[in-house]
Amino acid sequence: xxxxxxxxxxxxxxxxxxxxxxxxxxxxxxxxxxxxxxxxxxxxxxxxxxxxxxxxxxxxxxxxxxxxxxxxxxxxxxxxxxxxxxxxxxxxxxxxxxxxxxxxxxxxxxxxxxxxxxxxxxxxxxxxxxxxxxxxxxxxxxxxxxxxxxxxxxxxxxxxxxxxxxxxxxxxxxxxxxxxxxxxxxxxxxxxxxxxxxxxxxxxxxxxxxxxxxxxxxxxxxxxxxxxxxxxxxxxxxxxxxxxxxxxxxxxxxxxxxxxxxxxxxxxxxxxxxxxxxx
Numbered sequence: 001x002x003x004x005x006x007x008x009x010x011x012x013x014x015x016x017x018x019x020x021x022x023x024x025x026x027x028x029x030x031x032x033x034x035x036x037x038x039x040x041x042x043x044x045x046x047x048x049x050x051x052x053x054x055x056x057x058x059x060x061x062x063x064x065x066x067x068x069x070x071x072x073x074x075x076x077x078x079x080x081x082x083x084x085x086x087x088x089x090x091x092x093x094x095x096x097x098x099x100x101x102x103x104x105x106x107x108x109x110x111x112x113x114x115x116x117x118x119x120x121x122x123x124x125x126x127x128x129x130x131x132x133x134x135x136x137x138x139x140x141x142x143x144x145x146x147x148x149x150x151x152x153x154x155x156x157x158x159x160x161x162x163x164x165x166x167x168x169x170x171x172x173x174x175x176x177x178x179x180x181x182x183x184x185x186x187x188x189x190x191x192x193x194x195x196x197x198x199x200x201x202x203x204x205x206x207x208x209x210x211x212x213x214x215x216x217x218x219x220x221x222x223x224x225x226x227x228x229x230x231x232x233x234x235x236x237x238x239x240x241x242x243x244x245x246x247x248x249x250x251x252x253x254x255x256x257x258x259x260x261x262x263x264x265x266x267x268x269x270x271x272x273x274x275x276x277x278x279x
């Protein structure tokens with residue numbers, strides 16, 4: 001199936017799962033899970049992932065090839081890019097959407113940098129997501145207790161012309177427990193105030209019922225990374241503990257990939273449990 005854009009997937013009246021790719025096994029597992037669920041999906045390549053591989057081209061090419069061979073619509077997205085040069089490179093390689101993260105900058109600098117990236121991307125037909133950060137907070141929009149103000153969010157979108165906005169409503173990156181408490185009323189207020197799709201970062205820490213509720217209250221794109229890494233790692237540990245002499249990575253990565261596929265399919269069903277914004 002031809003590649004699709006993240007913006008096209010977000011037009012559906014359901015929550016969209018966006019899962020981070022670290023290596024090829026992630027990409028193939030995520031797509032297999034989406035095919036099992038019969039649901040579109042977004043493959044995300046983060047700046048950290050590019051740094052891990054030492055170059056953008058190999059992992060982006062792998063994700064694009066995996067997406068193109070899928071039986072369901074799949075988009076490939078550059079996630080949490082702080083480097084303008086990386087945005088330009090990823091777009092040149094064929095990525096159809098980017099998340100430019102200037103959230104650690106003071107508000108005026110965030111607006112200026114993001115608006116410039118958005119204009120450059122839009123001239124090339126590329127969808128842009130941004131993040132409205134907490135001024136002075138080293139953890140950005142996900143600093144403990146940070147919340148996005150609806151009026152400021154609407155003004156930010158107007159000033160930057162971005163196509164989607166990540167907002168702070170109670171999540172945090174890299175959570176290993178699924179007990180985050182979201183401000184669902186704030187999500188509904190943001191949905192009413194902001195004219196572009198809302199994105200929930202740090203969704204690994206959110207329990208299933210709350211994920212579905214977040215979609216019903218207006219969250220369109222749900223980013224999940226750490227949770228899938230935990231699933232993959234647990235299965236690798238199980239396989240190696242069961243066979244200490246095992247050295248062939250295919251023998252322990254295949255069951256790990258299958259476990260990730262099953263979890264992706266399950267999570268996509270969870271996200272489809274409510275109609276977007278129907279709270």
